[in-house]
Amino acid sequence: VKQILQKKLRQNKTLKEEYKNKQNSSKYKSMQVNRQNLPAWDKQKDILKLIHDNQVVVISGMTGCGKTTQIPQFILDSSLKTSGLDVCNILCTQPRRISAIAVAERVAEERAEKLGRIIGYKIRLEKVQSTFTRLLYCTNGIILRQLEGDPELQGVTHLILDEVHERSEESDFLLMYLRDLLPKRPDLKIILMSATLNVDLFSEYFYYCPVLDIPGRAFPVDQFFLEDIIEFTKFVIEENSPFARPLKDMNALRQAKYSEGTSSSSTETCHVATKDENLSPKQLYERYSDYSKTTSRVLSVMDLDKINFDLIVELLMWIAEGNHEYPKEGAILIFMPGFAEIQTLFEMLQTHEMFGRKNRGSYRIIPLHSTLSSEDQHAVFARPPKDVRKIVISTNIAETSITIDDVVFVIDSGKMKEKSYDACKGMESLNVVWVSKANALQRKGRAGRVTSGICFHLFTSHRYNYHLQPQPVPGIRRVPLEQIVLRIKMLDILKSNDAEQVLNNLPEPPDPDSISSASKRLQDLELTPLGFHLGTLPVDVRIGKLMLFGAIFRCLDSALTIAASLSFKSPFVSPFGKKNEADKKRLEFAAGNSDHLTVVNAYKGWIEAKKKGPYEASKFCHESFLSQKSFQMLASMKQQFVVLLSDIDFIHKKISARDLERAARSGGDGVVMETGPEANINSDNWRIVSAILVGALYPNIVQIMTPATKFSQSSSGAVHKAPKPEELKFKTKVDGYVSKLFYIHPSSVNFQVRYYESPYLVYHEKVKTSKVYLRDCTMVSVYPLLLFGGGAVSVDLDRGNFILSVDDGWIRFVAASHQIAELVRELRLELDQLL
Ligand code: ADP
Ligand code: MG
Numbered sequence: 001v002k003q004i005l006q007k008k009l010r011q012n013k014t015l016k017e018e019y020k021n022k023q024n025s026s027k028y029k030s031m032q033v034n035r036q037n038l039p040a041w042d043k044q045k046d047i048l049k050l051i052h053d054n055q056v057v058v059i060s061g062m063t064g065c066g067k068t069t070q071i072p073q074f075i076l077d078s079s080l081k082t083s084g085l086d087v088c089n090i091l092c093t094q095p096r097r098i099s100a101i102a103v104a105e106r107v108a109e110e111r112a113e114k115l116g117r118i119i120g121y122k123i124r125l126e127k128v129q130s131t132f133t134r135l136l137y138c139t140n141g142i143i144l145r146q147l148e149g150d151p152e153l154q155g156v157t158h159l160i161l162d163e164v165h166e167r168s169e170e171s172d173f174l175l176m177y178l179r180d181l182l183p184k185r186p187d188l189k190i191i192l193m194s195a196t197l198n199v200d201l202f203s204e205y206f207y208y209c210p211v212l213d214i215p216g217r218a219f220p221v222d223q224f225f226l227e228d229i230i231e232f233t234k235f236v237i238e239e240n241s242p243f244a245r246p247l248k249d250m251n252a253l254r255q256a257k258y259s260e261g262t263s264s265s266s267t268e269t270c271h272v273a274t275k276d277e278n279l280s281p282k283q284l285y286e287r288y289s290d291y292s293k294t295t296s297r298v299l300s301v302m303d304l305d306k307i308n309f310d311l312i313v314e315l316l317m318w319i320a321e322g323n324h325e326y327p328k329e330g331a332i333l334i335f336m337p338g339f340a341e342i343q344t345l346f347e348m349l350q351t352h353e354m355f356g357r358k359n360r361g362s363y364r365i366i367p368l369h370s371t372l373s374s375e376d377q378h379a380v381f382a383r384p385p386k387d388v389r390k391i392v393i394s395t396n397i398a399e400t401s402i403t404i405d406d407v408v409f410v411i412d413s414g415k416m417k418e419k420s421y422d423a424c425k426g427m428e429s430l431n432v433v434w435v436s437k438a439n440a441l442q443r444k445g446r447a448g449r450v451t452s453g454i455c456f457h458l459f460t461s462h463r464y465n466y467h468l469q470p471q472p473v474p475g476i477r478r479v480p481l482e483q484i485v486l487r488i489k490m491l492d493i494l495k496s497n498d499a500e501q502v503l504n505n506l507p508e509p510p511d512p513d514s515i516s517s518a519s520k521r522l523q524d525l526e527l528t529p530l531g532f533h534l535g536t537l538p539v540d541v542r543i544g545k546l547m548l549f550g551a552i553f554r555c556l557d558s559a560l561t562i563a564a565s566l567s568f569k570s571p572f573v574s575p576f577g578k579k580n581e582a583d584k585k586r587l588e589f590a591a592g593n594s595d596h597l598t599v600v601n602a603y604k605g606w607i608e609a610k611k612k613g614p615y616e617a618s619k620f621c622h623e624s625f626l627s628q629k630s631f632q633m634l635a636s637m638k639q640q641f642v643v644l645l646s647d648i649d650f651i652h653k654k655i656s657a658r659d660l661e662r663a664a665r666s667g668g669d670g671v672v673m674e675t676g677p678e679a680n681i682n683s684d685n686w687r688i689v690s691a692i693l694v695g696a697l698y699p700n701i702v703q704i705m706t707p708a709t710k711f712s713q714s715s716s717g718a719v720h721k722a723p724k725p726e727e728l729k730f731k732t733k734v735d736g737y738v739s740k741l742f743y744i745h746p747s748s749v750n751f752q753v754r755y756y757e758s759p760y761l762v763y764h765e766k767v768k769t770s771k772v773y774l775r776d777c778t779m780v781s782v783y784p785l786l787l788f789g790g791g792a793v794s795v796d797l798d799r800g801n802f803i804l805s806v807d808d809g810w811i812r813f814v815a816a817s818h819q820i821a822e823l824v825r826e827l828r829l830e831l832d833q834l835l
Contacts, residue, residue, distance in 0.1 A: 011132055012087040015118060019080040027112040035073075035110060040066030043214050044074050051075065051158075055182060056190045056209040060199045062216030063442065064403035064449055067193045068092070068103050068162055069110065075158055076118075076135050090135045091153075092160040093143055095168050097123040098370045099401040102377055104128070104137040124539070126640075140170035148490055152181065158189045163400060164202055165194040169475035173487060175205060176506050180493070195400045197438055198471065205507050219448040221410075222326075225461040229315065307336070307413045308458065309345055315456055317354055319409050320363075320389065326454050330408025331390040333398060335443050337415040337432045339569070342367045342393045347575060355391070362387065368394035368402070380404055396435075399442045403449065410447040410455040412440060414463075420478045431768060434459070436469040474508055481514050486541075537644055542764070543567050546696035547641055551650040555682040556642075557671050558689045561603045562596045564637040566764050570599055570776070571606075571630040574747070582625035583747065589624075590749040592686035593757070594778035596693060596764075598749050606631045607669065635669040642671055651679060690762070691784035697762050698788055702742065702774065704759040742766065745773040760785060 022028050035041060040061065050057050061067050072092045079088040094100040104121035113119055120129030122138040129136055140161075146153070153159065159178070164171055178190055192202050196213070203211050312334065322328045336342045346367050349355040355363050364384050366376065383406055384390045392404060396416050418433045435443070440457060447453025457464065476484070481503075488502055503515045530548070537544040543563045550559020565571065574582040589605065591597040602624070609620035621628040645651045682688045694701070744751045750761065763777040 007131070009085050012085050015087055015132065015134065016080055016085075018118075019077075022112060025112055031110045031112065035066070035070060038066030038070055039214050039217055040070040040074075043212065044070075047071060047212060048074055048078055050210060050212050051189055051191060054210055055186065055188070056192070056206045058192045058194065058199055058202050058206075058209060058211045059214065060194045060196050060211060061214030062218060063195050063400045063445065064405070065214045065216050067214070068094075068099075068401075069107055071191070071193065072135050072137075072158075072160055073107060073111070087134050088157040089155055090158040090160065091143065091156055092135065092137050093140045093162055093171070093174070094137060094401065095140060095163045095166050095171060096370055096397060096401060097126075097139055098377060098397065100137045100139055102381075102402060105378075106381075107135070107137075140168060140174060143174060144170060144487065144491070147177065151491065152185055153188065156188060158191060160191040160193060162193045163195070164192045165197040165199075166400070167472070167474035167476070169479045169484070172474060172476045172507050173484065175202070176502075177491065177493065179206060179505070195442065201507065218445060219450070219452040221444050221448040221452065222454045223444055224454070224456050225464060226457065226459055228461075229311070229456055229458070307341060307415060309348055311458065312345060312411055312413070313348060313352060313355075315411055316349075316391065320354065327408050327451060329386075329389070330451070330453070331384075331392060331404060331406045332409040332411065333404060333407045333446055334391065334393045334411040334413070335396060335398065335416075336393055336413050338395060338417040338430075339369050341413070341415075342369055342395065345393055349391070363389050363391060365391045365393070368392050368398055370395070370397060396439065396443075398446065399439060404446070405449050407446050407449060408451060408453045410443055410453065412443040412455060412457045414440065414457055414459040418472070418478065419475075420473075421480045430765075434463070434468055436472045437464065438471050440464065440468065476506055476508065477510055481510060484510075533648060533650075537648070539563075539567060539641075539644075542696050542700075546692065547645060548650060549692035549695050551645055551679065553682055553688055553692050554679055555685065555689050555692065556645075556651070556679040557638075558597075558600045558683040559692060560638040560641050560671060561600045561634065562689075562693070563641060564634040565596075565599045565603075566776075568633050568637060569630060570595075571602060571626050571634065572599075572747075573625055573627045573630075575625065578625070585623075585625050586747070587749060587752065592690060592778070593750055594686070594690060594693075595748050595750070595776035596778050597686055597689060600689070602626055603631065603634065638669050638671050687781075690778050690780050691788065693778050694762050694780050694784040695788035697764055698785075700763050700766075701780075701785065702761050702763065704761070742772050742774055744777065745775045748774070748777055750777055750779060758782065 040047075047059065059067060059071060072090050075088055075090055079086065092103075094103065100121045100123050104119055105115055108115040108117075108119040111119065115121075116128040116130055117132050118134050120133040120136045121127065122129055122136055122142050124139065124141060143159075161171060161174060161178075164175070175192075181188070182190070190206075192206075194202065196216070199211055199213075203209050316332065318324070319326075319332060334345070336345060346365060349363075349365055350357060355365065364379070366379050368377070368380050380392055380402070381404060390406065392398065392407075394402075398404060412435075414435055415432050416435050416439060417430055419430050444455040444457075447455045484503070484506075488499070493502055500515055503509055509515065530545070533548060534541050534544040537547065539547070543566055546559050546563045546566070550556045550563070553559075572582070572586050586598065586602075589598045589601040591601045605624070606617060606620060606626065606628075610617040618628060620626070621631070642651065744761075745767075758779055758781045760780050760782060761774065761777040762780050763774040765775050767773050767775050
């Protein structure tokens, strides 16, 4: 300990000297000018004093005022300036990985430093830091992990929780933990930073701690709603939403437009067919076909509940053509709910006559999403040359975490993705929902950074005023309580408290009914050895299980491909207008009635093609509707997984990330090569791979129930005709014997299957869009269910047949013993070799 301390002190001395010298460098000075222009700069003294005088403070301020980039630096600088040898050690949390990286890079740049020295970042599976690092940006998840081994955050002097207003489950959980920690660490300073939302809640939670508000500077932003937009663009709108503006106004608007239109065809802009007219798109088009000759574009907004991509393109054209009084320059920021919608719009623009490839020189279109590479992220901030227009298509990450300064136009689709959990159905789903008023206001505000701006909301003002929620629902109310329960258990905070009390200590705790059932589970829960290993892996529990089982059952390569694709995304793409073709191609890779194995097959195909050269690899991807970028991401994730597994000694060979990379360069992704053939003897054994999928994803199992088709479990191996996918009714583990209607997603290879060898399907996620879909699924026989199905297996003899059942009584079937013996033997063989 003494040696470490001495080393730290020596380092601190070096850092102080470096800082002194740095202040004269020209790069530092020029960045300093930017920094001094931020509103936070003016408050530097007040902020430092407040932190000095209090253990907990809340700092709020408009987005972009310099909280995230400046406040940690104020603390750092003030400690570098003092004469003593102490230097602070600051952790600053971010709700998302991408913002942790972007901010750390920015701060290092502002200080003319190399990232990873005094400024660093750490996110799941990736860190850039050194022993010199004194300001570390990290995700909330990383702090929660750190607390497992270091419950009092030894050595940390300042913990800054950023974006607390986002109310993510992790951030709320941390608040609870920290409130408990305060008396044990009186020297630890806690700084909560928030956009100007809901600030009192945090102050009250910390027993009315002081709040400092950084006054913002913002230019006014003109706000337009759907009913206004129809005046800007030239299209026909059918307002069929029940939330539309009152009919009276619509009529008035229409009349105005009519008269305008008849008097001068060139100013003719808009027609509104109201709900009561009930026109089909065709009728609508015919009725206005005369106008369509005089107006340049006609389109209809049929379903206001869906995002109208055409309307967005129309707006972009309106902005870009510049026949308006608003600035002719400035970036355009478009808010979309998620990756899929971003991609759709991106691809539409790529083929568009105005924004497409032909005009690449005039437009720089950048998707902004959490899985984006860091070079692409850089492009988001860069100011393009004059005459080039930046169009950023983003999720709500650009709402508060990332500020793009040169935005003048905002187009707000009004939608965002929200994870929600239905406790009755035991189902988590990612839904596209309307934003809250607070989100809409934030989005609007993004347009007024450099000059006055303009914001288009793709919903009516009536919806805004009367139907949008004032605030989004806090994350803690949207996640399965099991998740919170596991956290409490991992962090071992139950010691002196009872479970119910712990849950009730959360800011805005979950409802009492679920608390009492959760607290019961909490008292009973013991962490198993598997649970312990899972807890140390920085991945989702199910993905972690898949990795561990992959190593144990020696099908590592296939298991890691699936694990990577489940945590990232499937490499299959379905380009606009080519969906059928793409679906057909996908079937060529189909394996073992499994979407997961299909991905494994496609991945192998890519590796083979890659060995022939980069051209072959691109060609392969292009022809098969596969994304090379996704494959590259999967390959790098697989390598990281290998390192994680070898860190916890699940793979014997110790390998470094560099070895892996080298192996990858010489062909393949290096996983097979570096972990050796013994880790992969079962990689091509589809039965084993699907068996461990059951182990990982249980209890996400459904059984096809209706129509009452008999499924063969006989030794003859005969299969029976299965019903059409649309008619399938499933029984699920959670629902027990209650039948529910689910649908196999049309993109699944099992959608096409007409003959089912087994009625059981294992899946990763049920998604609720228009219907409840099983997205990716794998058909599994009953044996792995018995072996991995969670419950104890019992064997009875009934009229000469074995009856096996899992102890929850869910699966009950008659089977010949030799079939079971066979699989058990296959799997046991693996265990025997290992143990
Ligand atoms: P806040 O946290 O208060 O929202 P930030 O500290 O994130 O504000 O941002 C302050 C300013 O720094 C903004 O004007 C923002 O555009 C700018 N900025 C932040 N990150 C970068 C970056 N990577 N590149 C360029 N400018 C950046
Ligand atoms: Mg910020």
